[in-house]
Amino acid sequence: MKLKPQAITAENFSPFGDLIQTGSDPMIINYGNTERHHDLARLDLTEQGGTPLVSIFRSKPLPLPLTLEVMERHPLASQAFIPMGSEPYLVAVAPAGEFDLKALKLFIVQPGQGVNYHRGTWHHYCLALNSVSDFIVIDRGGDGHNCDEIPLPQPIEVDLSDCAELQD
Amino acid sequence: MKLKPQAITAENFSPFGDLIQTGSDPMIINYGNTERHHDLARLDLTEQGGTPLVSIFRSKPLPLPLTLEVMERHPLASQAFIPMGSEPYLVAVAPAGEFDLKALKLFIVQPGQGVNYHRGTWHHYCLALNSVSDFIVIDRGGDGHNCDEIPLPQPIEVDLSDCAELQD
Numbered sequence: 242m243k244l245k246p247q248a249i250t251a252e253n254f255s256p257f258g259d260l261i262q263t264g265s266d267p268m269i270i271n272y273g274n275t276e277r278h279h280d281l282a283r284l285d286l287t288e289q290g291g292t293p294l295v296s297i298f299r300s301k302p303l304p305l306p307l308t309l310e311v312m313e314r315h316p317l318a319s320q321a322f323i324p325m326g327s328e329p330y331l332v333a334v335a336p337a338g339e340f341d342l343k344a345l346k347l348f349i350v351q352p353g354q355g356v357n358y359h360r361g362t363w364h365h366y367c368l369a370l371n372s373v374s375d376f377i378v379i380d381r382g383g384d385g386h387n388c389d390e391i392p393l394p395q396p397i398e399v400d401l402s403d404c405a406e407l408q409d
Numbered sequence: 410m411k412l413k414p415q416a417i418t419a420e421n422f423s424p425f426g427d428l429i430q431t432g433s434d435p436m437i438i439n440y441g442n443t444e445r446h447h448d449l450a451r452l453d454l455t456e457q458g459g460t461p462l463v464s465i466f467r468s469k470p471l472p473l474p475l476t477l478e479v480m481e482r483h484p485l486a487s488q489a490f491i492p493m494g495s496e497p498y499l500v501a502v503a504p505a506g507e508f509d510l511k512a513l514k515l516f517i518v519q520p521g522q523g524v525n526y527h528r529g530t531w532h533h534y535c536l537a538l539n540s541v542s543d544f545i546v547i548d549r550g551g552d553g554h555n556c557d558e559i560p561l562p563q564p565i566e567v568d569l570s571d572c573a574e575l576q577d
Contacts, residue, residue: 274468275467277465284460286461293454297431303442379463
């Protein structure tokens with residue numbers, strides 16, 4: 242099975258989570274020097290006594306051709322990834338609930354855009370492109386079982402031939 | 410009164426908050442493809458029914474020569490700033506409690522490094538350098554009085570003459 246990534250939008254990503262990006266209607270603060278693009282994700286981090294954590298994930302790109310073999314979900318909390326650098330990255334997701342391979346979607350996300358997976362959304366781990374990339378991650382700390390992983394019933398080959406963002 | 414920025418370190422910033430940066434002892438996850446630099450800041454966002462928020466601040470550099478005239482603090486919560494771009498920025502802070510001009514410190518912070526002001530730490534608003542800069546901000550939503558601002562008893566002139574990071 243092969244998948245091509247599509248460009249992410251707030252709308253096409255909405256069944257899976259929030260696209261974290263600047264918008265057209267910020268609050269103007271700091272004496273006119275700052276736009277506050279306010280409250281961009283539904284953080285959901287305090288179930289069963291959970292607490293919000295901030296971490297940095299430093300991810301290296303997988304070898305090409307890129308193949309997806311596993312997916313994971315967090316049953317207790319959301320998880321947000323926001324890039325600190327200037328490279329695009331990929332996001333593979335499937336709806337919460339019983340995993341459905343036919344509903345798997347693959348998005349390409351631009352630098353300056355983050356994603357917040359809602360609780361239970363199936364997703365692939367960090368898929369950096371081009372170079373080792375740092376992401377701010379906002380997720381949940383605390384007790385409780387908060388990660389399920391499954392092998393994909395068949396490996397998914399990622400077709401990046403249409404991605405102009407990729408380095409040779 | 411004039412101040413020169415000093416380079417920030419986890420240690421010299423510790424009276425004011427956390428320096429958010431990668432370290433030497435990450436967790437290795439995602440089948441060896443990701444370093445998780447875990448739980449880098451003491452987020453303190455749930456007092457009086459508060460909830461964590463994630464926002465993007467887009468800040469323009471103040472005109473040069475740079476002068477500081479006000480400071481603010483958040484009595485109910487921490488506030489974290491993590492740059493999404495590749496420019497350094499400045500952080501001006503003073504200890505929590507009654508504002509003490511003599512205890513004001515000025516730091517220069519590199520891209521890839523964030524800061525988390527602890528509850529009550531006096532700080533200047535976003536001080537981008539070189540170009541309009543985006544920051545991920547993790548702070549508190551909810552009711553309650555969570556911002557005090559004071560004018561500085563005298564303006565502070567910032568001496569950037571030793572900052573090699575600055576563009577002409």
